[in-house]
Every structure is written in structure tokens, then in C-alpha cells.
Amino acid sequence: xxxxxxxxxxxxxxxxxxxxxxxxxxxxxxxxxxxxxxxxxxxxxxxxxxxxxxxxxxxxxxxxxxxxxxxxxxxxxxxxxxxxxxxxxxxxxxxxxxxxxxxxxxxxxxxxxxxxxxxxxxxxxxxxxxxxxxxxxxxxxxxxxxxxxxxxxxxxxxxxxxxxxxxxxxxxxxxxxxxxxxxxxxxxxxxxxxxxxxxxxxxxxxxxxxxxxxxxxxxxxxxxxxxxxxxxxxxxxxxxxxxxxxxxxxxxxxxxxxxxxxxxxxxxxxxxxxxxxxxxxxxxxxxxxxxxxxxxxxxxxxxxxxxxxxxxxxxxxxxxxxxxxxxxxxxxxxxxxxxxxxxxxxxxxxxxxxxxxxxxxxxxxxxxxxxxxxxxxxxxxxxxxxxxxxxxxxxxxxxxxxxxxxxxx
Numbered sequence: 305x306x307x308x309x310x311x312x313x314x315x316x317x318x319x320x321x322x323x324x325x326x327x328x329x330x331x332x333x334x335x336x337x338x339x340x341x342x343x344x345x346x347x348x349x350x351x352x353x354x355x356x357x358x359x360x361x362x363x364x365x366x367x368x369x370x371x372x373x374x375x376x377x378x379x380x381x382x383x384x385x386x387x388x389x390x391x392x393x394x395x396x397x398x399x400x401x402x403x404x405x406x407x408x409x410x411x412x413x414x415x416x417x418x419x420x421x422x423x424x425x426x427x428x429x430x431x432x433x434x435x436x437x438x439x440x441x442x443x444x445x446x447x448x449x450x451x452x453x454x455x456x457x458x459x460x461x462x463x464x465x466x467x468x469x470x471x472x473x474x475x476x477x478x479x480x481x482x483x484x485x486x487x488x489x490x491x492x493x494x495x496x497x498x499x500x501x502x503x504x505x506x507x508x509x510x511x512x513x514x515x516x517x518x519x520x521x522x523x524x525x526x527x528x529x530x531x532x533x534x535x536x537x538x539x540x541x542x543x544x545x546x547x548x549x550x551x552x553x554x555x556x557x558x559x560x561x562x563x564x565x566x567x568x569x570x571x572x573x574x575x576x577x578x579x580x581x582x583x584x585x586x587x588x589x590x591x592x593x594x595x596x597x598x599x600x601x602x603x604x605x606x607x608x609x610x611x612x613x614x615x616x617x618x619x620x621x622x623x624x625x626x627x628x629x630x631x632x633x634x635x636x637x638x639x640x641x642x643x644x645x646x647x648x649x650x651x652x653x654x655x656x657x658x659x660x661x662x663x664x665x666x667x668x669x670x671x672x673x674x675x676x677x678x679x680x681x682x683x684x685x686x687x688x689x690x691x692x693x694x695x696x697x698x699x700x701x702x703x704x705x706x707x708x709x710x711x712x713x
Contacts, residue, residue: 305628307504308360309340309341309346309356309359310339310340310359310360310362311337311338311339311340311355311359311360311361311362312337312339312340312359312360312361312362312364313339313351313355313362313363313364313696314337314351314363314364314365314366315334315336315337315338315364315366315369315666315681316333316334316335316336316350316364316368316369316680317333317334317336317337317348317368317369317661317689318331318332318333318368318509318615318649318661318673318686319332319334319664319668320332320355320662320666320667320668321645321646321662321666323376323520325709328644328645328646328666329455329645330645330686331360331645331649331662331685331686331687331688332367333351333685333686334350335351335352335366335639336348336349336350336353337349337350337351337353337355337370338671339359339639340385340677340679340704341663341704342704342705343676343677343697343703343705344559344674344675344676344677344703344704345672345673345674345675345677346630346673347673347678348671348672348673349461350559351461352706353413354393357573361401361405362658362706363696364681364699365681367559367633367682367683368680368681368682368683368684368685368686368687368690368695368697369660369679369680369681369682370431370652370656370661370679370680370681370682370687370690371652371656371659371671371675371678371679371680372431372432372433372434372656372657372671372678372679372680372700372702373431373432373433373434373629373630373655373656373677374432374433374435374611374629374655374657375427375432375434375435375436375613375614375627375629375657376436376588376611376613376629377436377438377527377560377588377590377612377614377615377653378423378427378435378436378437378438378613378615378617378658379438379439379440379471379612379615379616379617379619379696380419380420380423380424380435380437380439380451380453380457381409381416381420381438381439381440381449381452382405382440382616382619382620382621383404383419383420383423383519383617383618383619384408384409384412384423384618384619384620385419385421385423385426385618386414387412387413387414387419387657390507390623391623392398392620392621392622392623393408393579393620393693394399396498397479398500398502398503398504398531399475399504399518399586401527401620401621401713402473402474404620405619405621405667406442406444406529406691407424407586408443408620409620412526415452416452416453416456417452417453417455420452420453420456420457421456421459421460421509423617423627424456424457424459424460424464426626427464427627427629428460428463428464428626428700428707428708429697429700429708429709430473430626430627430629430630431629431630431680431697431700431708432464432627432629432680433463433464433465433678433700433701434464434465434466434467434657434709435457435464435465435466436466436469436495436527436598436613437453437457437466437467437468438469438470438471438497438527438529438554439453439468439469439470439488440471440472440473440474440483441470441471441472441484441485441488441491442471442472442474442479442481442484443476443481443484445479445480446484447484447491447600450468450470450488450491450492450493451491453468454492455505455578456627457638461591461637462702462705462707463702463705463707463708464702464707465471465497465702467494467525468497469474469493469494469495469496469497469527469529469630469645470485470488470489470493470497471497471498471499472484472485472497472498472499473497473530475499475504475511476498476499476505476507476514477506477507477510477511477517478504478505478506478665479582482518485518486518486521486522487519489522489524489591490522493524494524495518495519495523495525495526495527496515496518496522496525496526496527497525497526497527497528497529498511498512498515498528499528499529499531500528500529500530500531500532501528501586501711502532502534502535502536503531503532506518508539508540508543509543509595509674512544512547513547514541515528516544516548516551516553519551519553519556520551524693525556525557525558525589526548526553526556526557526558526559527557527558527559527560528544528557528558528559529560529561529635530559530561530563530564530701531558531561531563532561532564532602533563533567533569534563534564535561535564535568535595536564537563537564537565537567538564538565538568538572538573538576540564540580541559541564541565541576541580541585542561542579543586544557544585545579545580545582545583546579546583546594548583548584548585549581549582549583552581554583554584555584556584557583557584557585557586558586558587558588558611559585559586559587559588559590560578560587560590560595560613560615560657561588561590561595562588562589562598563575563595563596563598565587565598565599565652566596566597566598566599566602567596568580570599572603573599573602574602574606576608577599577602577603577608578603579607580603580606580608581606581607581608584609585604585608585609586608586610586611587600587608587609587611588610588611588612588613589610589611589612589613589636590612590614590615590616590632591612591632591635591639592615594634595689597639598610599639600636600654601640609658610654611654611655611657612629612631612632612633612634612655613629614626614627614628614632614653628639629655629693630655630690630691630694630695630697631694632654632655633652633654633655633691634651634692634693634694636654637651637691637692638653645686645688646664646666646688648687648688648689648691648692649661649662649687649688649691650664650684651691652687652690652691660687662687663688672703677701677703677704677705678701678702678703679700680697680699680700680701681698681700681709682696682697682698683695683698696707698710
């Protein structure tokens with residue numbers, strides 16, 4: 305349900321770049337009032353204009369307004385948030401890690417739903433109002449993880465939007481989970497997942513074909529976890545891109561991690577990027593410290609959509625993670641040396657579905673009248689500072705309604 309119409313007053317919006325000696329030296333902002341109506345931005349006026357209206361007002365305190373964030377890759381069913389501290393038990397490979405997880409998670413005193421709700425609260429407080437979560441589907445668990453995560457998401461109804469990936473973490477073929485994934489899609493999952501067709505399922509062609517078959521049958525999207533390195537990973541991506549085009553599924557497929565893109569020669573990566581762009585495949589990275597990242601600048605240049613997500617947040621795979629996708633935008637900036645004002649400001653697009661406050665020429669790109677009023681107030685002078693300094697989130701709005709924080713100074 306949309307919030308009642310009101311004015312959000314004393315908001316700072318980016319208005320353009322400041323130049324010194326022909327170079328961008330900073331970002332200009334202006335104080336504005338924004339009228340919110342029907343969950344959308346209905347009017348933007350300068351702050352020195354009197355508001356002759358009977359509408360309620362909320363004072364934004366002069367904080368900078370950014371589009372709210374999209375958490376594009378998280379596992380709500382895996383987290384052990386809310387449990388006492390535990391580090392990770394070592395494992396030799398993905399299969400070994402899955403076996404540890406299967407033993408540990410059912411033994412915890414808290415429920416999957418409780419832990420998922422804890423994580424959702426953290427994600428929301430950090431500015432994410434849309435969440436794509438992978439949910440493990442395998443024979444021993446059946447659809448229990450899906451059901452628990454759906455209940456957790458229902459408890460946040462009206463506060464954020466979401467997508468659910470039916471994720472056969474232990475191998476679609478290896479665990480013969482096709483029927484379970486099919487049922488998960490019937491029960492509300494909107495995407496089909498997969499993992500390392502070569503090294504988990506031991507059958508690239510068969511695993512990808514079954515994943516695409518399920519997606520087309522259910523009119524669902526696809527999100528493949530692909531950790532496999534260099535030429536093995538690259539070959540898998542080429543086959544998925546070809547199958548995507550054959551199925552007419554352009555724009556509905558994503559590859560998470562895609563480490564192999566960063567491990568093959570640049571010329572070959574450029575050719576593969578062109579194929580991914582033609583297939584409309586999105587690359588999703590968690591910007592890990594310890595792995596070779598896909599070459600985001602090259603992908604961007606070739607027209608490949610790139611997004612960031614937190615992935616594991618304190619679970620049996622990683623003891624790290626804080627649910628702050630703005631930190632991931634900052635981490636991407638560090639890894640690719642985006643240190644100038646324009647590059648840092650544009651990096652916000654990797655966590656907002658491509659929305660940036662200024663376009664590459666320095667004109668206001670967001671917000672505009674008609675945009676959905678899902679947004680976040682941050683304690684920063686500009687988007688570049690927010691990314692570089694991981695600015696404090698003061699308030700979060702979903703479709704015009706404040707759902708986290710409070711913006712008083």
C-alpha cells in the first residue's frame with residue numbers, strides 16, 4: 305500500500321560537476337523539496353520555493369538523496385546471523401562445503417525463517433529495498449528452505465520487493481533435483497539456479513540444458529553460479545549464451561561470479577563479452593577480495609549489464625559479510641581504481657539497477673518526476689563520497705514510505 309501524499313523537504317540532490325582547470329573537481333548539489341504521491345516522485349521544486357499546500361511534510365535535514373539499493377545476490381536460507389559466533393570448518397571443495405552445511409544448519413536452535421528475517425532487517429537498514437535470494441533445493445531439505453524464506457519475506461511485505469532463485473546448490477544433475485526445482489517454481493520461485501555444471505554436475509551440456517528447459521517451461525529467469533576458472537568457465541559461459549539465444553531468453557539470464565572472465569586473455573574476454581551482450585546476460589559479482597574478478601570496465605564497454613551483491617553473509621561458507629551492498633560498490637571501485645569523482649559516482653549504478661544520480665555528461669539522471677520513490681538518505685556530500693566512504697544511511701524509503709532509520713540530525 306502506497307504512503308499518503310506528502311512533501312519530503314530539504315533534500316540535497318546532485319545537479320552537476322564542478323570543474324577546475326578543465327577537470328572535474330567535485331559535484332554540485334542543490335536543496336530541493338520533493339512531493340511523493342502514489343509511491344512515486346510527483347514533483348521536484350527548489351527549496352527556496354514556498355510550499356502552498358495542505359500536504360504533510362517530512363524534513364530530510366539536508367541529507368543527500370540516492371536511489372535505494374538492489375541486493376542482487378544473497379542467500380537468506382544460509383545465514384547463521386543471530387547465532388553465537390562460529391568460524392568456518394575447512395572443506396576441500398564445493399561438494400564438501402555443502403555436506404558440512406547440510407549437517408550444521410538443521411542443528412541450529414534458531415529457525416531458517418528467524419535467521420532470514422534478521423538478515424532482511426540488516427539489508428533494509430543498509431539501504432536495500434530489493435533482494436534477490438537464492439534458496440537451496442535438494443532432496444534432504446525438499447522445499448523447506450523455500451517455505452521458510454517465503455514466510456520471512458512475507459513479514460517484510462510492503463517494505464521491500466524480492467526475487468527467489470530455486471538453487472540446486474548440490475548439483476541439479478548430481479542430486480537429481482529436477483522435479484524439486486520444478487515444484488519450487490510452481491510454489492513461487494521466479495528463477496532457476498545452477499552451479500558449476502562441469503565440476504559439480506560433471507556434465508556441462510546436460511546441466512545447462514536441463515536448467516534452461518526448466519526456465520522455459522516455467523517462464524522463469526536463470527541465475528547460474530559459476531566458479532569454474534579460466535577456459536572451463538569461459539566455455540560454460542559461451543554454451544549458456546548460445547542456449548539463451550536459442551531459447552529466446554535474452555535479458556532473462558544472469559551468471560554469478562563468472563571468475564573465468566577475468567582469467568583468460570583480454571582479447572578473448574572481449575569476444576566473450578560481446579557474446580554475453582548479444583544474449584543479454586547479466587554478470588553479478590560479489591567483488592571478493594581473494595578472487596580474480598570479471599573485468600567490469602571491459603564488460604561495461606561491451607554493453608554487458610553488471611550488478612553487485614553481498615553473496616554469503618556470516619554462514620557456514622564465510623564468517624564475513626555485513627549485508628551492506630554499498631560497501632561492495634566501494635570494493636569494486638578499489639579493485640578497478642575508480643578514484644576520480646565521475647567514476648566513483650557512476651559506481652552507484654552497480655547496486656541500483658543502473659540508476660545513477662548524474663549521467664556521464666554531468667546532467668541529472670535521477671530522480672525525475674515519475675520515478676518510484678524507493679530511495680535512501682545518506683550523510684555524504686555526493687554519490688562519489690557515499691561510495692568511497694561507505695556513507696551512513698540515515699533513512700530508507702520504499703515506494704514513498706520510510707521503512708528504516710530516521711533522518712534527524
